[in-house]
Amino acid sequence: xxxxxxxxxxxxxxxxxxxxxxxxxxxxxxxxxxxxxxxxxxxxxxxxxxxxxxxxxxxxxxxxxxxxxxxxxxxxxxxxxxxxxxxxxxxxxxxxxxxxxxxxxxxxxxxxxxxxxxxxxxxxxxxxxxxxxxxxxxxxxxxxxxxxxxxxxxxxxxxxxxxxxxxxxxxxxxxxxxxxx
Numbered sequence: 762x763x764x765x766x767x768x769x770x771x772x773x774x775x776x777x778x779x780x781x782x783x784x785x786x787x788x789x790x791x792x793x794x795x796x797x798x799x800x801x802x803x804x805x806x807x808x809x810x811x812x813x814x815x816x817x818x819x820x821x822x823x824x825x826x827x828x829x830x831x832x833x834x835x836x837x838x839x840x841x842x843x844x845x846x847x848x849x850x851x852x853x854x855x856x857x858x859x860x861x862x863x864x865x866x867x868x869x870x871x872x873x874x875x876x877x878x879x880x881x882x883x884x885x886x887x888x889x890x891x892x893x894x895x896x897x898x899x900x901x902x903x904x905x906x907x908x909x910x911x912x913x914x915x916x917x918x919x920x921x922x923x924x925x926x927x928x929x930x931x932x933x934x935x936x937x938x939x940x941x942x
Contacts, residue, residue, distance in 0.1 A: 779852050779881070782916070782937050783814035786879045789912065789939065790848055791818035798847030798875045805854035806833055820848065842873055850879035853935075855904070856891040863893065863903055871907045874942045878907045881916070883935040900936050907940040914938075 790796055799820050803811045806824035809832050815822040823846070825835040849870050858866045870878045887894050895903065901913070915933035 779810065780814060782852050782879075782881045783811045784818075785914070786850065786937065786939060787815040787818035787820060790877055790879075791820065793877075796847050796876050798845075800846045801848045801850065802846040802873060804849060804851045804870065804873075805857070806852075807831060809833055811850070811852060815850075844873070844875045846873055847875050848877045848879060849874040852879070852881045853883065855880060856882050856886070856888075856893045856895065859892045864906060867904055867906050871940075871942050876942065877911070878940045878942055879938070880904050880907070880940070881935060881937045884933060886934075895936075897933070897936055900938070904938055904940070908942040909940060910938060911941050912937075912939040 787801070801815050801820040801822045803809075803815065803822060803824050804826075806812070806826050807828070809824045812822045812824050823835060824833040825838075826833045827836065827838055851866075851870055855863060855866065867880075870880070882893075882895050882900055884895060884897055884900070893903070897915075901910070914937040915930050916935040916937060917930075917933055
């Protein structure tokens with residue numbers, strides 16, 4: 762099932778609230794000497810607000826979304842590509858994946874990445890557009906197939922609080938996870 766989310770969210774689209782996840786993850790990974798491949802693929806990029814934010818930190822970002830009429834670099838699915846991108850991200854995407862496809866989706870993100878996979882998702886946010894509703898522990902469990910968890914952050918109304926892998930602190934509305942593949 763495909764859902765066009767391009768007109769859902771803030772005034773400019775669904776990613777208006779994601780600026781800090783784009784900025785934080787690209788900043789953290791830009792300083793990592795292991796990331797020799799500076800190509801970044803943002804899967805489910807929607808209106809592509811992620812691209813300039815990620816590129817500000819020294820990556821070449823390619824955006825992908827299969828929903829129609831979006832300003833992405835890649836409108837087709839990219840599931841045939843293997844390890845061509847140093848970093849692959851899916852910001853607030855996995856809650857929109859049907860439950861029986863979630864493991865396959867996470868494994869695909871892993872296969873696409875050479876070094877790291879970045880995933881973010883809201884906590885306990887039922888919506889007619891969400892197939893999955895995650896508690897902090899469920900988010901960790903469902904995405905753990907990606908690889909070794911390097912960073913886990915709780916998201917709190919425009920700022921990020923490091924929780925030392927103990928996600929779900931009071932007031933958190935979502936999580937940002939960075940996996941080494």
